[in-house]
Amino acid sequence: MVSIRVGNPSHDFVSALRILPSDEHQLVAVAARDLKSAQEFARIHGIPKAYGTYDELVGDPDVEVVYVGVINPHHLATVKLVLSHGKHVLVEKPLTLNEKGSQELMAIARRHNLFLMEALWSRFLPSYDFVMNAIKTGAIGQVYHVDVTFGKAVADEAKLARKALGGGTFMDIGIYTLNVVLMAFGDEQPLEVKAVGHLNQYGVDESVSAVFKYSDGRTANIATSARVNLSCEAHIVGTKGTIKIPFPFWCADKVYLNDVLHEFAFPPAAEVCNFVNSSGLRHEAVEVRRCLTSGRTESEVMPHEASRGLARLMDEIRRQVGVKYDVDD
Amino acid sequence: MVSIRVGNPSHDFVSALRILPSDEHQLVAVAARDLKSAQEFARIHGIPKAYGTYDELVGDPDVEVVYVGVINPHHLATVKLVLSHGKHVLVEKPLTLNEKGSQELMAIARRHNLFLMEALWSRFLPSYDFVMNAIKTGAIGQVYHVDVTFGKAVADEAKLARKALGGGTFMDIGIYTLNVVLMAFGDEQPLEVKAVGHLNQYGVDESVSAVFKYSDGRTANIATSARVNLSCEAHIVGTKGTIKIPFPFWCADKVYLNDVLHEFAFPPAAEVCNFVNSSGLRHEAVEVRRCLTSGRTESEVMPHEASRGLARLMDEIRRQVGVKYDVDD
CATH class of the missing domain: 3.40.50.720 (NAD(P)-binding Rossmann-like Domain)
Structure with missing residues (x-):
């Protein structure tokens, strides 16, 4: 590779x-x-x-x-x-x-x-595997609400701020909040999406807040910000309990299942990394190998359909908050 | 009285x-x-x-x-x-x-x-007084995002469930989430409100998720549910820090200001109460007396304008999720 x-x-x-x-x-x-x-x-x-x-x-x-x-x-x-x-x-x-x-x-x-x-x-982290398994085995009953925030005071980082670089806070970090919602609801598309947000001087989003309506009484809330540090927690709430993925939820080493702590340690990476828990990136490499050695061209953990679903919702959220890339035409 | x-x-x-x-x-x-x-x-x-x-x-x-x-x-x-x-x-x-x-x-x-x-x-609790003072003195910098959830698995309670009783989860408990948003933003009205929700068989809401867009980059998220127990926490996030009002945020005896715990004990009430921390209801009675003895017909803590603002937003949220009372005509 x-x-x-x-x-x-x-x-x-x-x-x-x-x-x-x-x-x-x-x-x-x-x-x-x-x-x-x-x-x-x-x-x-x-x-x-x-x-x-x-x-x-x-x-x-x-x-x-x-x-x-x-x-x-x-x-x-x-x-x-x-x-x-x-x-x-x-x-x-x-x-x-x-x-x-x-x-x-x-x-x-x-x-x-x-x-x-x-x-x-x-998606490929042991902590997320644990979360998905807990949902599937009914450990929190039927999932009714998902709440996730991801905010970092990084509004001036070029990668996020510049439209020419495909910027936008939602594209960079908000995508992780959306991913939790989609995972918790089995990659189902919501019935309704409503989003508000603020754009920077380059026309990309600095913050997005969105709500999702799913069938059968289910809802989800997400918030993302490049202005302030949000809690960066995920809550998946069911009829029998709650899964809380604390900060940093997107690369979680801890999960609370009905208030009981489960830990998932990250080993050190070969070199000093730029981002938190980066040694966890190895799991996606392992998934690639696992698929290839078993003759698969698509991962069951991150199938094409999941990527399409993410992209579709990101398109809709960008449309509602007014972020448009050249390639959208 | x-x-x-x-x-x-x-x-x-x-x-x-x-x-x-x-x-x-x-x-x-x-x-x-x-x-x-x-x-x-x-x-x-x-x-x-x-x-x-x-x-x-x-x-x-x-x-x-x-x-x-x-x-x-x-x-x-x-x-x-x-x-x-x-x-x-x-x-x-x-x-x-x-x-x-x-x-x-x-x-x-x-x-x-x-x-x-x-x-x-x-509004009248010492914990909320502390929160408002922390915001006014700039302890968390400029407030950019407010996030509040209130959910209890009480969907079958008649008071909440029946339209004829003025029911609806948002009217009963969601109002507290909205109150935090309004307080944090000085009772300002948002530029935009977007809400989704689910109705029960009587035509009132069992859950509402809403997002608010305020001027100058500010946003807020709220979620309420009669189906599941949500975190029931409030997060008021600013450029210099965060105020977290933990469960039960609506009658808080604890506030975390930039991760430092502040406690506000409730005394026992005269009789066993139905709801948590009900002895705190005395503060609203004290406020009534304070206003009357000083010749005021309106409280500065809960002025008419604040009630009007709450009602206006509740009307808009109900309109968007499809809850209509007879008196709305």
């Missing part, structure tokens, strides 16, 4: 990958638009080959799977390039900027019988 | 009142539609006079202030009756079923120079 783009998420992902058995996951090559960056990245992580173009990387016959960590607006074209060269692909979230782009990639992957998965790492 | 209707809230209110100095607050009379109930209530609480009609009570020259605890649809007519006899009045929340009715009462009270206040008891 290899990495494209040498930014912070890629660094963390590769650091997490390096703690896995080397006979199962090999870092073959890294590519970046700037060869020097790729070489420096390769040096830090002990990767044999470094390329200054993505074409070189996807042409490398030793490369089997590509991890795409380029900026959001480049996901679509980069993944297309990877798939067109017959390589499997793991794409940093969001899969693309909208449902249309995501569906296009899914169609290509299916046509070429290639593996495609959105790297929404929460 | 006297009590009308001998239901649970009135019992708790009078039990709380009885721990106040008897030279400041005297229980003169109680009235109920059923004389026997009034007599039994009078016996329990040591009240000298019991009436089987409200007309007798409001005609009693010893009565100065009336506490109205009748069912929601009867607030409007009962308060009108009280005001027409020149008595001051404290009305159990909600003031009336909608903004129109509430404004009507305010106009009558002002015309007669009589005191009128909605007994939304949270």
